Each structure stands twice: as structure tokens, then as C-alpha cells.
């Protein structure tokens with residue numbers, strides 16, 4: 001089963017409009033001579049306030065090589081939800097993906113599995129693709145509950161979603177202890193957990209659909225780690241934080257996935 005790899009940059013709460021434009025322009029220029037077919041799917045996820053400038057740079061000028069993602073959304077279409085942004089509002093910028101369930105949203109903003117499930121359903125209904133994050137804390141890993149915790153996060157996030165729609169979601173396995181710490185999860189271990197995620201997906205949606213799901217690894221991905229990660233059987237790309245904020249390191253990661 002060949003799955004097109006994804007290299008996605010989660011810019012988190014970094015970059016104003018000018019900085020976002022500079023970063024996306026640098027990435028675009030650096031990959032312009034690489035054939036689209038050779039590239040992984042390249043995705044950037046700026047803050048909401050930069051979606052417009054980044055969208056203009058990559059969508060309006062027909063750059064098919066970079067896709068746009070938002071870092072979050074709310075599942076209601078409109079209404080009295082101060083501070084929230086709807087999926088249609090994100091779609092307005094030609095975004096293709098929305099990251100949901102990032103551990104920072106779960107831990108800092110108290111997002112529940114139920115909320116993440118509602119977001120996943122609403123994103124799919126709107127014709128966009130959720131990038132659903134999951135991952136264990138260091139404490140859960142030391143207690144030996146990593147696999148059951150992640151299976152539970154996946155089952156709850158995908159509750160009520162049709163098997164044929166499950167095939168199109170993207171999952172990101174991001175061990176929380178590896179995020180922003182410089183401590184990358186051992187590639188073979190990340191692959192083992194990701195195989196477990198695929199086994200859970202098989203139970204939910206059948207093997208044919210599960211085999212189509214792209215499952216990314218995230219957590220201190222660097223230019224030096226990407227080749228080994230991409231060489232694993234079940235790792236289909238990376239969700240990159242810190243190293244996606246510089247043109248050089250992000251482009252090296254993209255090239256490492258070719």
C-alpha cells in the first residue's frame with residue numbers, strides 16, 4: 001500500500017503576518033525546482049491571523065506544492081462563541097487540513113476527546129481533512145499504558161465516522177514527552193506505536209480503509225532524524241514544530257522525505 005507522505009509544519013503561536021509571509025515564501029522558493037510528483041505533500045499550519053497572507057502566497061498563485069492547514073477550529077457553524085473560528089471561515093482561505101486534538105490544546109485548553117470527535121465530524125462534513133493528534137505523557141509511558149491510551153484516543157476521536165471517511169483522515173502520533181524537548185522517540189518504537197494505531201483503525205474501519213490512513217510522527221523531528229523515521233514501514237510523514245519555523249531546517253526535512 002503506497003501512501004503519499006506528508007510533511008506538515010505546525011507553526012504554533014509563532015509568526016506575525018510579515019514573518020509568516022517570509023517563511024512560506026522561503027519554503028516555496030526552495031522547493032520550486034522539485035517536481036510535484038517527487039515531493040511529499042507539504043503542509044503549513046500558521047496562526048489564524050496569518051492564514052490570509054499565507055493563503056494568498058500559496059493558493060492564489062496556484063502553488064500546488066504547499067497546502068494550508070489551520071491549527072484548530074470550533075465545530076459549530078456560527079453563533080455566540082467568542083474567540084472561536086468556524087470550519088467554513090477556515091475553508092474560506094482554501095485550507096485543506098485542520099489540526100485537532102494537539103496535546104497543547106488538550107492539556108492547556110482542556111479539550112476533551114468528545115470535543116475532538118465533534119470537530120473531526122464537522123471537518124469531514126465540510127469536506128476538509130482533520131489531522132488528529134494523539135500521544136502519551138511520560139508518566140503514561142512509564143506506567144506501560146501508552147498503547148491502551150492511544151487506542152482510546154483514536155476510538156473516541158473517530159466515534160460515529162463512516163469507515164470510508166476514516167480512510168481519509170490523517171493521524172499524528174506525538175508522544176508528549178518528545179514535543180519541544182529535543183528528545184525524539186526512537187524510530188522503531190514510534191513505528192511500533194503507529195502500527196498499533198493502524199490495528200485500531202482496522203478494527204474501526206476495516207483493513208482496506210485503515211491501510212489508506214496516513215499516520216505521521218511528531219515530536220522533535222529534525223533534519224537529522226527524518227530519513228530514519230521515513231524508512232519505517234508505517235510512518236507516513238512528520239508533524240514538525242520547532243524545525244518548521246526556519247526555511248532551511250523545514251526544507252531539509254521535506255527533502256529527507258523524498
Ligand code: 13P
Pocket residue numbers: 010102174178179180181182218219220221239240241242243
Ligand atoms: P516539536 O517538533 O517542536 O517537538 O513539536 C512537535 C509538535 O508538537 C508538532 O505538532
